Amino acid sequence: MAYKFRSGIDEERFNTLIEINALINSNFTDVKNLLTRILESAQLLTNGEASSLLLVNPENNRLYFEISLGSKGPDVQKFSLNMGEGIAGWVAAHNTSLIVNDVEKDERFFSDISKQIGFKTNSIIAVPMRIKEVCVGVLELINKTDGRNYTEEDRQWLEIFATQAAIAIQNARTYQRVKEQVSLLQDQVTTTKGFHTFIGKSETILEKLALAEKVAKTDSSVLILGESGVGKELFAERIHLAGPRVSGPFIRVNCAALPEHLLESELFGHVKGAFTDATRDRRGRFELADKGTIFLDEIGDVPINLQAKLLRVIQQKVFEKVGSSEPQSVDVRILAATNKDLESAIENGTFRKDLYYRLNVLPLYIPPLRERPEDIPELADFFLKRINQETKKQINGFTSEALDALLTYSWPGNVRELENVIERAVVITDDDYIRPQHLILETAGMKHEDAYVGKNLREAIHTFKKHYIMNVLEKHGWKQTESAKALDIQRTYLSRLIKELDIK
Numbered sequence: 001m002a003y004k005f006r007s008g009i010d011e012e013r014f015n016t017l018i019e020i021n022a023l024i025n026s027n028f029t030d031v032k033n034l035l036t037r038i039l040e041s042a043q044l045l046t047n048g049e050a051s052s053l054l055l056v057n058p059e060n061n062r063l064y065f066e067i068s069l070g071s072k073g074p075d076v077q078k079f080s081l082n083m084g085e086g087i088a089g090w091v092a093a094h095n096t097s098l099i100v101n102d103v104e105k106d107e108r109f110f111s112d113i114s115k116q117i118g119f120k121t122n123s124i125i126a127v128p129m130r131i132k133e134v135c136v137g138v139l140e141l142i143n144k145t146d147g148r149n150y151t152e153e154d155r156q157w158l159e160i161f162a163t164q165a166a167i168a169i170q171n172a173r174t175y176q177r178v179k180e181q182v183s184l185l186q187d188q189v190t191t192t193k194g195f196h197t198f199i200g201k202s203e204t205i206l207e208k209l210a211l212a213e214k215v216a217k218t219d220s221s222v223l224i225l226g227e228s229g230v231g232k233e234l235f236a237e238r239i240h241l242a243g244p245r246v247s248g249p250f251i252r253v254n255c256a257a258l259p260e261h262l263l264e265s266e267l268f269g270h271v272k273g274a275f276t277d278a279t280r281d282r283r284g285r286f287e288l289a290d291k292g293t294i295f296l297d298e299i300g301d302v303p304i305n306l307q308a309k310l311l312r313v314i315q316q317k318v319f320e321k322v323g324s325s326e327p328q329s330v331d332v333r334i335l336a337a338t339n340k341d342l343e344s345a346i347e348n349g350t351f352r353k354d355l356y357y358r359l360n361v362l363p364l365y366i367p368p369l370r371e372r373p374e375d376i377p378e379l380a381d382f383f384l385k386r387i388n389q390e391t392k393k394q395i396n397g398f399t400s401e402a403l404d405a406l407l408t409y410s411w412p413g414n415v416r417e418l419e420n421v422i423e424r425a426v427v428i429t430d431d432d433y434i435r436p437q438h439l440i441l442e443t444a445g446m447k448h449e450d451a452y453v454g455k456n457l458r459e460a461i462h463t464f465k466k467h468y469i470m471n472v473l474e475k476h477g478w479k480q481t482e483s484a485k486a487l488d489i490q491r492t493y494l495s496r497l498i499k500e501l502d503i504k
Helices: 011-024 031-045 086-094 112-117 152-192 203-215 232-242 260-268 304-316 342-348 353-359 375-391 400-408 414-428 448-452 457-475 480-487 491-500
Strands: 048-057 062-069 080-082 098-100 124-131 134-144 222-225 250-254 292-297 332-338 362-365
Touching: 031 048, 031 062, 031 134, 031 152, 048 086, 062 086, 062 134, 080 086, 080 491, 086 098, 086 124, 086 134, 098 152, 112 491, 124 152, 134 152, 203 232, 203 362, 222 232, 232 250, 232 292, 232 332, 260 304, 304 353, 342 353, 375 400, 375 414, 400 457, 457 480, 457 491, 480 491
Parallel strands: 222 332, 222 362, 250 292, 292 332
Antiparallel strands: 048 062, 048 134, 062 080, 098 124, 124 134
16 A cells, blocks of 8 residues: 655655565564664665675674675675774764765775675665664665765665664564573473483484384384483484374483492392392382383493393393382383493403394484584574573673684584583683684694584585684784785785675
8 A cells, every 4th residue: 555745755766765664563583684674665765785684793793795786795704894994884883974075085995895796886885773772783875877876865765764674683683582491491401301402413423313113103212322411312312202102101210320239129129028128119210111112221231140031021022120020010111221332342251142033123223423413503502592591691602712622622512521621611702702722622632623523525624724824814813904915915905705605
């Protein structure tokens, strides 16, 4: 529906604002698409040839080209600016709009980007995007398509578009905070029920999860293999929750945590008088798991003379309590896990071959964390949010250097070690972000080559370039001109590398 206006009001611009405002107030969750729509409208209604939306990163006080439109848009997005650098940097630093209709005569103009991408810039209009009067970004339009100058009327309309963009950003951040709080509450509910939240998005781990859900439909025994701390128990939980026994109990037993004389009683129970401290009958874990699932963690540590009893309950669903000769039936699914090489244990005579084959009906191998680095950022973020809540802290995240340290560490203790490292970092830091010095990693025995474990040639070269350039930048106080000379490259090329390698 079109609106009627008094003389002098631009109806097309006003209707565009109404449309965008409606989008902002709807359930529009894709903020990047919304910001692109705002920038497209601003460019169209001011006759701009090209445009960019830059966001301020408060962590390093730099501006990054979040969205760039025009013939050279993709090339522009490789660059970033220091606060105060260029027209956009000046606008961000002074939180003030600026019209420059002859950039060659303005000393604030930063010509390197235009020269690098081969784009002739004649005029620029840039306005700040503000949240609570703080500049969070800049809308910048370049060259009017009709060759005319930008005007005060253009500035006024562009400032309105910038306000709408800021509202969209604020809404997105609020939505993200609420989403995180809901996620934490869901995690608390899941934990209260005795299960853990499953975190992982790497292709490898998703394939394993799909396999776990597939084997969950059967009632066969599953042997979960993998190094200590990879999350074998979480996979056992997923199998139980996805299977037909989900309404039954899920009973966990750490076979390595108890001495032999107590483990048998823990598993099968005992009758009163079976031994000195047996003052009453006691139900064992198998009995408690009836109609459900029992998870035998560290199955490789079960003593050899107890393995025969385990084999019998797997084969015949029958056992006797300690001190009793009366057979007792049980209906239970068995999941087992180990970080040991059971085939070697069979050769050494410490593990029964027949028990191994009964457990290993459906083997499931969980890869170590170093082989799935894509999961590290998501896991680190999950642990940070949870520990933030537990410690009543408000740490916003990780610096790129800290995240890089997490990604290049070999993680011999896997996910469990990562959780401990994040918890320790949260406890010791008083900063808003976790930085490399807060991460106390066991690097003494770690070889330099570990940073490249699991990477192909392209990824390894990327890692080397990033570390090498970061070291040079740090050595020269993060001054790009001096660092470029030391690297023997052009400063503009260094700026592009910093953007491409995500160096912050």
